[in-house]
Each structure stands twice: as C-alpha cells, then as structure tokens.
Amino acid sequence: MTLNHVVVVGAGAMGSQIGMVCALAGLSATVTDIAAPALARAETGLRSRLSRDIEKGRRTAAEVAAAFGRLTFSTDLAAAASTADYVIEAAVEKLDVKRALFADLDRYAPPHAILATNSSSIVSSRIADATGRPEKVCNLHFFNPALIMTCVEVVRGPATSDLTVETSIAFVERLGKTPVVLNREIPGFVANRILNAVRDEAIYLLENEIASVADIDTACRTALGYPMGPFELMDLTGIDIGYLTKQDRFAQTGDPSDRPSSSVTALVERGELGRKTGKGWYSYDQAGIKTPRPTGEVRVTS
Structure with missing residues (x-):
C-alpha cells in the first residue's frame, strides 16, 4: 500500500511532532485540531525547535524548509482526511472523544485509509467498532519527544488485518523509526x-x-x-x-x-x-x- 498523505489529529506536543516526523521523511502531512490557536502554537513550537536543530548542525536549513513545505495545519478535519492514506489520532486520552473522532474519520477518510491511535492506554479494540473498517484500525504509539525517540509500538487489535500491521511496520521504517510489534494488545504496551x-x-x-x-x-x-x-x-x-x-x-x-x-x-x-x-x-x-x-x-x- 502506497502512503502519500498522513493526517495527524491533535496539535499538542505529540501530534505536532509526529506530523513533522512525517514531513521530514518526505511525506505530505497535515496536522489538524479543532482550535486554531493550538495549531498556531504547534507551528511556532516546531519552527523554534527545528531552528535550534539547524543552529546545532543536526539538520540543514534546506531540509527543514522542504519539510515545512510538506506540512500543513488545518481546522478542517473532513477536508484533510478526505485524501488521507494513513491517519494518526493524538487527541486527549478520553475514550468517548476517541470513539467520536474515529466515527467521523471513518466517514471522512477514503476506504483504503488506515486509522491509528497514538494512545498507549486505550487499545484499538475499544475504538475499532466505532468504524466500519475495524481491520484497518490499530495502535501506533510514538514516544515523546517524537522527533528524537526512535521506538514506535505497532499494536495489533483482535480485528486488525495482517496488511494493516505490515503497512504500519513499513510506514514506521520509512520514518526512520524502529518498530516494536505487539501481536496481542495490552494496556500500556511494552515500554x-x-x-x-x-x-x-x-x-x-x-x-x-x-x-x-x-x-x-x-x-x-x-x-x-x-x-x-x-x-x-x-x-x-x-x-x-x-x-x-x-x-x-x-x-x-x-x-x-x-x-x-x-x-x-x-x-x-x-x-x-x-x-x-x-x-x-x-x-x-x-x-x-x-x-x-x-x-x-x-x-x-x-
């Protein structure tokens, strides 16, 4: 499965950094949030952080500029998700919020899109039945700060298909991260x-x-x-x-x-x-x- 556009839901520290990780890896990425000020803070924070990386020689100015060219910020979840190949939810750790979001994402995103949650406490089986595509739902858990930490846990729920797991592993590797695969979900995962x-x-x-x-x-x-x-x-x-x-x-x-x-x-x-x-x-x-x-x-x- 070819991934071109990644949508991240939630512009907090995790969501914004996950979006930038995708952009730095050459993917088109959109960070969405219901609050425009949160998106503004996310962009400001990323620009400040990446500027320090340039000053310290960790990244080149051209690399960072190209990544920001691939990264957009939006309050319009429906429009962003309509062209998504992979969606990563990084919203508040509340089950009712996540279930409502996944029901919306199921309506907005193309049928082939994988819907993942970054949560490490709410397993995907508690969310998947809010969608019509439970086989395409999983946990994809990044660690804070996502721009630095290399581990990403890929967690299979009871309904998650082999293709979703395989695609998620390949996606994590494309980001330059190290996948850790859990064949059975458990709250908190490994780390x-x-x-x-x-x-x-x-x-x-x-x-x-x-x-x-x-x-x-x-x-x-x-x-x-x-x-x-x-x-x-x-x-x-x-x-x-x-x-x-x-x-x-x-x-x-x-x-x-x-x-x-x-x-x-x-x-x-x-x-x-x-x-x-x-x-x-x-x-x-x-x-x-x-x-x-x-x-x-x-x-x-x-």
Missing part, C-alpha cells in the same frame, strides 16, 4: 508498562517520606542510567496524561491500586501539570529551567 512500574514505585517512595522528588530522580539518572528521572519525565509529558491513563485503567479493572495517587490527583486538581503550566513536580521559569519544589507542596500522603 510504558515497564515505565509505569518505575513511576508508581517513585511515587510510593515520595508519599511514604523515604526520599524527595529530586533525590529519586537523581538516583534513577546516576545509578540506573536513565536520561531523566520519573518525576522529570512526568513533568515533560504532562502529569494529566498519566492521571487520565490511571483513571481509565481503574475504570476497566476496578482495582484500587490502579487509581491515580493522592499526590498526582492533587497536582492535577490544582492545574499544576508540569512544564506546560510552569509547575508540576518541579517549578519552571520562562526559559524552562527547573528548580525543586518544597516536598510539602507536592507530596500528599494517602
């Missing part, structure tokens, strides 16, 4: 299930007053070789993302251990979601430089 176990243990250590946020992160970086600690990573990806993932997991299992932790819940309720809000487990200045917060501001004992 995030391992990562979530580390995150949950880090929060346990904090809430039980065993160590501070900064010291737990330092241990993970200096003893385990992690590029960043679990609290730093939560601030980068957005504390609300993990919160919504936990909420969804608890709704499926009813297991109290799957509830979001007290500390995470308190941060989300205060709107302190990490780097994007200037406060999370750490505080961030306008340059993005972080400083530790007093433990009493972030730790809530269960």
Whole structure:
C-alpha cells in the first residue's frame, strides 16, 4: 500500500511532532485540531525547535524548509482526511472523544485509509467498532519527544488485518523509526508498562517520606542510567496524561491500586501539570529551567 498523505489529529506536543516526523521523511502531512490557536502554537513550537536543530548542525536549513513545505495545519478535519492514506489520532486520552473522532474519520477518510491511535492506554479494540473498517484500525504509539525517540509500538487489535500491521511496520521504517510489534494488545504496551512500574514505585517512595522528588530522580539518572528521572519525565509529558491513563485503567479493572495517587490527583486538581503550566513536580521559569519544589507542596500522603 502506497502512503502519500498522513493526517495527524491533535496539535499538542505529540501530534505536532509526529506530523513533522512525517514531513521530514518526505511525506505530505497535515496536522489538524479543532482550535486554531493550538495549531498556531504547534507551528511556532516546531519552527523554534527545528531552528535550534539547524543552529546545532543536526539538520540543514534546506531540509527543514522542504519539510515545512510538506506540512500543513488545518481546522478542517473532513477536508484533510478526505485524501488521507494513513491517519494518526493524538487527541486527549478520553475514550468517548476517541470513539467520536474515529466515527467521523471513518466517514471522512477514503476506504483504503488506515486509522491509528497514538494512545498507549486505550487499545484499538475499544475504538475499532466505532468504524466500519475495524481491520484497518490499530495502535501506533510514538514516544515523546517524537522527533528524537526512535521506538514506535505497532499494536495489533483482535480485528486488525495482517496488511494493516505490515503497512504500519513499513510506514514506521520509512520514518526512520524502529518498530516494536505487539501481536496481542495490552494496556500500556511494552515500554510504558515497564515505565509505569518505575513511576508508581517513585511515587510510593515520595508519599511514604523515604526520599524527595529530586533525590529519586537523581538516583534513577546516576545509578540506573536513565536520561531523566520519573518525576522529570512526568513533568515533560504532562502529569494529566498519566492521571487520565490511571483513571481509565481503574475504570476497566476496578482495582484500587490502579487509581491515580493522592499526590498526582492533587497536582492535577490544582492545574499544576508540569512544564506546560510552569509547575508540576518541579517549578519552571520562562526559559524552562527547573528548580525543586518544597516536598510539602507536592507530596500528599494517602
């Protein structure tokens, strides 16, 4: 199956970067969002990031200019999807939103188009029946920051066809990424299930007053070789993302251990979601430089 036009739904950090990854690989890509300001922020953020890459010699100015020539931003999902060969949904982690989106995409996109979700917590079998093409629905999970991280998980749902899996693997390889194939879906997939176990243990250590946020992160970086600690990573990806993932997991299992932790819940309720809000487990200045917060501001004992 030939892929020429990729549509990404959602102009957040993940969606915008996935769109640029496609454009850098020579594909025509459209990033869509219901909010025009979100699209403007996405383009500004990408131009800033790619300018730094040029300054540091990671990419050439010609390469970046050509990629932006292949990348468009639009609030008109129906028009964008009408010529899509592959659609990647990167919207909010809410099942009802995703199901409504996939029902719309099923109407808008050509019959041959594959409809994938970037979600790592909502498996495609919970979405596929909202469409008339369940065999063309799968999870295609990129990691943040998508412009840098090479792993992409390709996850087969019960109805996903071999052709959809094979096409998705070839697509990931064309992007210069490394596909990891899951033959059976499971919430969290491979990498995030391992990562979530580390995150949950880090929060346990904090809430039980065993160590501070900064010291737990330092241990993970200096003893385990992690590029960043679990609290730093939560601030980068957005504390609300993990919160919504936990909420969804608890709704499926009813297991109290799957509830979001007290500390995470308190941060989300205060709107302190990490780097994007200037406060999370750490505080961030306008340059993005972080400083530790007093433990009493972030730790809530269960």
